[in-house]
Amino acid sequence: MFADPARVRVAVRLRPRNAEELVADADFPDGVELQPELKRLKLRKNNWDSETYQFDEVFPDTASQKRVYEVVAKPVVESVLDGYNGTVMAYGQTGTGKTYTLGKLGEEDCADRGIMVRALEDIMADTNPENDTVCVSYLQLYMESIQDLLAPERDNIPIAEDPKTGDVSLPGATLIQLKNYKSFIGLLQTGEANRVAANTKLNTESSRSHAVLLVSVLRCFHSFPFSFRFSSNENGSRNSRAPVIRRSKLLIVDLAGSERVDKSGSEGITLEEAKFINLSLTALGKCINALAENSPHVPTRDSKLTRLLRDSFGGSARTSLITTIGPSPRHRGETASTILFGQRAMKVENMLKLKEE
Numbered sequence: 001m002f003a004d005p006a007r008v009r010v011a012v013r014l015r016p017r018n019a020e021e022l023v024a025d026a027d028f029p030d031g032v033e034l035q036p037e038l039k040r041l042k043l044r045k046n047n048w049d050s051e052t053y054q055f056d057e058v059f060p061d062t063a064s065q066k067r068v069y070e071v072v073a074k075p076v077v078e079s080v081l082d083g084y085n086g087t088v089m090a091y092g093q094t095g096t097g098k099t100y101t102l103g104k105l106g107e108e109d110c111a112d113r114g115i116m117v118r119a120l121e122d123i124m125a126d127t128n129p130e131n132d133t134v135c136v137s138y139l140q141l142y143m144e145s146i147q148d149l150l151a152p153e154r155d156n157i158p159i160a161e162d163p164k165t166g167d168v169s170l171p172g173a174t175l176i177q178l179k180n181y182k183s184f185i186g187l188l189q190t191g192e193a194n195r196v197a198a199n200t201k202l203n204t205e206s207s208r209s210h211a212v213l214l215v216s217v218l219r220c221f222h223s224f225p226f227s228f229r230f231s232s233n234e235n236g237s238r239n240s241r242a243p244v245i246r247r248s249k250l251l252i253v254d255l256a257g258s259e260r261v262d263k264s265g266s267e268g269i270t271l272e273e274a275k276f277i278n279l280s281l282t283a284l285g286k287c288i289n290a291l292a293e294n295s296p297h298v299p300t301r302d303s304k305l306t307r308l309l310r311d312s313f314g315g316s317a318r319t320s321l322i323t324t325i326g327p328s329p330r331h332r333g334e335t336a337s338t339i340l341f342g343q344r345a346m347k348v349e350n351m352l353k354l355k356e357e
């Protein structure tokens, strides 16, 4: 059963100037000018000329983590709790705040906490351990190999696809049932410690892998919540005694840096890594283009990243993309390419479909 189509929601977030930029760019304005109230961003081409772009949301460098979560991720989390698949992705040049936005840890009530922690807090608060099961896998996609961040010896995990339903799963990955929100923080810390991160000239904490947090939610409802209005039968009547089981999943994807290989200044294995990053991000871009053009063929088979996203991006899923940019006018090229990626994604329409068992 289909509800109204929903476009991929696309936001852009500007990182504050860092210590190096405060000195090096002191005499220059930022490479972009934000108009958050109009949800617009102006990319400065030179001192006189700029190009204006419209987004679903434009976050200035003063935007709080809480606000970013509430606008970008909370609607997706709520939809996952209602039985839809959902994805939140961060795309941008290394050092622009993808990991800060998604993966930043922190104690409860800490204002800095990122989207992963806040999403799990909401999911655990809304589910009931007697009826519902929440399980987590944490993976990284490194050089076209899926590694288990909760059990690093598990490498090259295959992707399974149900030929009938098209559902994507990772039968070889560790799947841990969450007891409470605190146990999730421990898992995230274990995963982070295992994540392959290598330094580049652009950022000493840069990451060459895509990190994927997969949250599976299995819910058993004994009566229909209002949001399940689409599940009534033809006469609109429902059997209120039969429990309804909903299975859905949330993917939170911290994509590897989108910068061009020639700027990373890397050699040897690093160049290899950069090629794989380009391959998967190009494949993601092609899928976004195909979805935006309503093409009958969406080329999800070109990379592991797009295969993993197959049932969570486009189709029945609700998706938010946060593109992150830095303020420095020296990175105008990367900023422009991130903005253009976001603009293409704004055209993608998803069909909401209830997954019922």
Ligand code: ADP
Binding pocket: 014, 015, 016, 061, 092, 093, 094, 095, 096, 097, 098, 099, 100, 101, 203, 205, 206, 207, 257, 324
């Ligand atoms: P990426 O994941 O895109 O490589 P990071 O998330 O590691 O970038 O961010 C690079 C640096 O900038 C980190 O030190 C991070 O704490 C800081 N940073 C990023 N975004 C923000 C922000 N909105 N506010 C404050 N600091 C930020």
